[in-house]
Amino acid sequence: MKTHHSRPGLALLTCALVLGLSACSRQDAQVQASPSVPWVRMVALEAAGGGQLLLSGTVRARHETPVAFQIGGRLLARHVDAGQSVQAGQLLFSLDGRDVAAGEQAAAAQLAAAEAALATAQRELERQRQLVAQGFVSAQTLDRFELAQRDALSRLDVARAGSAQTRNARGYTELRAARAGVITEVMAEAGQVVSAGQSLATLAQAGEREVEVYLPKAPPAPQQGRLEGPAGQSQTVQLREVAGAADPVSRTWRARYRLDAGSQPEAWPLGSVVRLSLxxxxxxxxxxxxxxxxxxxxxxxxxxxxxxVVDGKAEPVPVQVIELGASQARIQSPLAVGDKVVALGTHKLTPGMAVRELAR
Known part of the structure; x- marks a missing residue:
């Protein structure tokens, strides 16, 4: 009787074991099947500007002139500082004029000697003409004295030119501003020996203003744009020039955009940083x-x-390509900014393919 009552319990135990083994097998199958679903990295759509290039630029003067002496010498004094506004004719630098004064005295002495030599040659030529008229000497002897007179006249011309040059040099010992503007940079100090033509400062002339920017890609550059200043003012600009070659270090292209003729230069201080939409x-x-x-x-x-990815499955979305850049593409799509799309391996996807989003 005891053995007869244990058979139902044995049957129940057997069924429980079978059900448990089958559940385990299903779980193992799911674990084995899950690695076959690929992971995909997602990226959010970003808003793109309508073909505009946003850059930072620097306000510069249309004409920036290097300031230099026409003669060399020792710098006696510097009368301006960087950032200082100057007027036309204002004294900027002074040279030691002692050497120039000595040269002027020497030139004056040479001029006096040349004038005396010419006077002597003329008197001798006149005396010889009288002797020829009286018959004391032949007419051929006049040639030598006429040649001496012409030589003395040429030497006088040279002396006069030298004297004028030294007088001009005396005026060159003072360097004055050719135009009104702002001294943006000073590269010399008192006591320094400078040569003729050596740049001592940079004068940004008053008047027209431009914006200097560095374009990230080669020309053709945008022909126009909009300038926004730090105080909220706005101004249209037009392209004036683009560098003929890229900068060897930054590989960018320097460009200058001029402000409209009706703009007020005072509203755009030199050296201020502005935002430019091209x-x-x-x-x-x-x-x-x-x-x-x-x-x-x-x-x-x-x-x-x-x-x-919709409900764990890949879904294609047709788009219109507007522009292809070096690393980004500007597109038009039915999706909204911020929607996530697959960022890599899109060529391996098929519609309805099961995928899993990779958390970043």
Whole structure:
């Protein structure tokens, strides 16, 4: 009787063991199947400007003139500092004029000697003409005295030019501003020996203003833009020039944009940093312009598209490519800014493919 009553319990135990083994097998199958679902890295869509390039620039004068002496010498005094406003004709630097004064005295002495030599040659020529008229000497002897007179006249011309040059040099010992403006830089100090033509300072002339920027890519550069100052003022600008070659260090291209003729120079202080928006905004037919990494674009026969993840499955989204950059693409899509799309490996995805988002 005891053995007969234990058979139902044995049967129940057997069923429980079978059910437990089957559940474990299903869990093992799920664990083995889960690694086959690929991970994908996601990236959020960002808003893109309508073709505008935003840069920081520096306000510069249209004409920036190096200031230099026309003669060399020892710098006696410096009368200006960097950042100082100057008027036309204002004294900037002075040279030691002792050597110039000595040269002027020497030139004056040479001029006096040349004048005396010419007077002597003329008197001798006149005396010889009288002797020829009286028949004491032949007419051929006049040639030698006429040649001496012409030589003395030439020496006088040289002496006069030398004297005028030394008088001019006396005026060159004082360096004055050719135009009104601002001294933006000073590169010399009193006591320094300078040479003719050596730049001692830079004069930013008053008047027209320009903005100097460095473009990240080669020309053609945007022809126009909008300038925004630190005080909230705004001004349109036009391209004036672009450097013929890229900077060897930064690999950028220097460009100058001039302000409109009606602008007030006082509103744009020299050296101030401003924000420059270059180019015209591009109007899209519909939707908002966005930008994504180039790797997120999937180019197939159906056209360019992005991939998003919906309920754990990959779903393609057709897009319109507006512009391709070095690392980013400007697009127009039905998605909103901030929506996440697959950033890498889009060429391996198929519609409805199970994927898992990789947490960043």
């Amino acid at each position: 180019g015209k905004p591009e109007a899209a037919s519909s939707g908002q312009l966005q930008q994504v990494p180039l790797a997120a674009l999937d180019e197939r026969a159906d056209g360019p598209r992005l991939w998003r």
